[in-house]
Amino acid sequence: MNTLVWFQRNLRVASNPALDAAYQASMQEGGAVVGAFFYDEQYTGEFCFADESIPRCGELRAGFLWQSLLNLRNNLQQIPLIIQCGEAAGLLVELCQQLDIQEVHTQKLWAHEEQFVAETVRSTLEAIGITLVEHECYTLLTSTIVTARHPDALSSFSKFRRKVEREVGRDVEHSAEVAFHSLINSSERTEAQRVMLQEVAALSENRTESPIPIAEVSEPRSVLPFVGGESAGEQRLSHYCQQALGHYKETRNGLIGADYSSKLSPWLNLGCISPQQVLRAVREYEHRHGANASTEWLIVELLWRDFFQYLAAQRRGALFCGRAEPMGSSRAGAEKMGSVSAVSDTALTDPSLYGTKASEFAQWRTGTTESEFINANMRELNSTGFMSNRGRQNVASMLIHDLHIDWRWGAAWFEAKLLDYDPGSNYGNWQYIGGLAANPRGGSWFNIEKQANVYDTDGAYRALWASSQLE
Numbered sequence: 001m002n003t004l005v006w007f008q009r010n011l012r013v014a015s016n017p018a019l020d021a022a023y024q025a026s027m028q029e030g031g032a033v034v035g036a037f038f039y040d041e042q043y044t045g046e047f048c049f050a051d052e053s054i055p056r057c058g059e060l061r062a063g064f065l066w067q068s069l070l071n072l073r074n075n076l077q078q079i080p081l082i083i084q085c086g087e088a089a090g091l092l093v094e095l096c097q098q099l100d101i102q103e104v105h106t107q108k109l110w111a112h113e114e115q116f117v118a119e120t121v122r123s124t125l126e127a128i129g130i131t132l133v134e135h136e137c138y139t140l141l142t143s144t145i146v147t148a149r150h151p152d153a154l155s156s157f158s159k160f161r162r163k164v165e166r167e168v169g170r171d172v173e174h175s176a177e178v179a180f181h182s183l184i185n186s187s188e189r190t191e192a193q194r195v196m197l198q199e200v201a202a203l204s205e206n207r208t209e210s211p212i213p214i215a216e217v218s219e220p221r222s223v224l225p226f227v228g229g230e231s232a233g234e235q236r237l238s239h240y241c242q243q244a245l246g247h248y249k250e251t252r253n254g255l256i257g258a259d260y261s262s263k264l265s266p267w268l269n270l271g272c273i274s275p276q277q278v279l280r281a282v283r284e285y286e287h288r289h290g291a292n293a294s295t296e297w298l299i300v301e302l303l304w305r306d307f308f309q310y311l312a313a314q315r316r317g318a319l320f321c322g323r324a325e326p327m328g329s330s331r332a333g334a335e336k337m338g339s340v341s342a343v344s345d346t347a348l349t350d351p352s353l354y355g356t357k358a359s360e361f362a363q364w365r366t367g368t369t370e371s372e373f374i375n376a377n378m379r380e381l382n383s384t385g386f387m388s389n390r391g392r393q394n395v396a397s398m399l400i401h402d403l404h405i406d407w408r409w410g411a412a413w414f415e416a417k418l419l420d421y422d423p424g425s426n427y428g429n430w431q432y433i434g435g436l437a438a439n440p441r442g443g444s445w446f447n448i449e450k451q452a453n454v455y456d457t458d459g460a461y462r463a464l465w466a467s468s469q470l471e
């Protein structure tokens with residue numbers, strides 16, 4: 001039986017249940033396995049802010065993705081990786097028919113659009129007698145465990161953590177080490193696999209260049225020279241655990257340098273590495289040096305990531321809409337102005353509303369506001385695709401609570417720019433700060449000046465990013 005792995009955000013060969021299952025099924029019956037990745041609307045689409053449009057996947061994120069795909073193609077060795085542009089359902093039907101595929105394996109993802117795409121693929125494939133098997137390998141804990149421990153709707157992170165934390169590492173489905181790496185290395189290329197390679201070579205479309213514009217992170221001030229792919233992700237994980245994990249709790253609110261935090265998010269969110277691999281690396285560190293508050297805290301952060309995935313699954317379309325109420329010192333002013341942030345669910349494309357906020361939004365996103373701290377963070381984001389967690393909280397708070405701009409404009413800008421963009425983590429965190437979801441304090445407002453003084457005491461970060469380009 002021939003099988004296909006539909007890669008989405010699991011761009012790795014190690015510890016990849018979808019690849020392992022496809023490989024085992026095809027080997028048992030003397031068949032072949034093939035991989036495929038599709039540049040669909042999530043990558044090729046655009047956001048329209050009234051008369052302005054920006055690509056959903058900006059050049060730096062597209063560059064990181066392309067590097068990750070090339071690395072995957074290389075690491076898969078005798079298994080060919082097909083890269084095409086278009087909607088998954090239609091392309092999969094064509095491929096299954098051309099390559100005589102009987103089973104498609106993929107990764108289970110949690111956000112609304114991803115679930116919608118998977119549901120469409122499932123029904124389209126079923127109509128031609130092909131099974132779609134989804135494997136959970138994006139989160140630290142499986143949905144089975146989370147639902148068993150926390151059967152009611154998610155309401156706050158602290159409750160979620162209390163209920164599920166003790167399951168970390170015990171989750172049998174996830175803890176089994178997948179031995180694909182050794183399988184693939186030791187196995188000879190079979191006759192079926194040879195035929196598959198020839199058939200793939202004859203396909204009319206298999207990209208050798210990115211279908212969307214790409215750029216590499218070349219900014220010397222970048223916290224890291226971020227390179228996409230499983231090989232670079234594994235290196236970063238190993239470096240961080242050897243050099244810096246021991247002081248994560250004390251440094252995680254930093255702003256400058258490679259090691260104040262793990263910087264694993266871009267690799268985690270394309271699945272170049274998995275949360276289980278991070279957990280294993282942390283446990284190995286603990287085995288050698290002992291557990292401490294830092295090792296515990298890194299796992300807590302991975303639980304935040306899980307929390308936002310399962311929150312996204314629960315909220316579905318509601319993750320992308322809703323009105324954020326301003327908080328903090330400017331709240332009274334906002335209320336007097338007739339609630340400028342009173343955005344309806346269609347406001348993202350409402351030209352009249354955009355008109356009133358266009359110049360403030362432009363200042364925010366280009367890093368030309370009155371706050372040097374905000375500007376520094378936005379310049380870092382725009383030129384490197386990364387921003388610290390401290391920075392993200394401040395720039396989001398300013399957009400929502402001080403500038404009273406529709407939070408979704410900010411979230412969309414982040415989607416385009418962040419190397420580590422993930423729908424659940426991005427829109428979930430924005431909603432959290434806006435008080436739209438799971439925030440027991442009803443939103444988070446940050447006093448930007450105070451934050452700059454506490455976290456950038458000597459002004460080094462503001463000085464580093466005082467201009468868009470190094471002088």
Ligand SMILES: Cc1cc2nc3c(=O)[nH]c(=O)nc-3n(C[C@H](O)[C@H](O)[C@H](O)COP(=O)(O)OP(=O)(O)OC[C@H]3O[C@@H](n4cnc5c(N)ncnc54)[C@H](O)[C@@H]3O)c2cc1C
Pocket residue numbers: 252261262263264265266268269298301302304305306308387388389390392393396414418420421422423425426427429430433
């Ligand atoms: C407005 C806003 C938008 C955000 N958008 C994203 C996004 O699109 N993608 C993304 O991965 N993170 C997002 N975050 C969360 C967080 O800022 C980043 O995960 C973190 O800065 C990545 O750096 P790191 O890998 O060094 O994190 P570390 O501090 O080293 O944390 C380790 C890992 O834990 C996870 N994590 C940590 N904090 C969070 C959090 N608050 N929410 C979810 N996961 C977390 C990440 O996977 C991260 O790699 C956002 C936060 C805010 C406030």
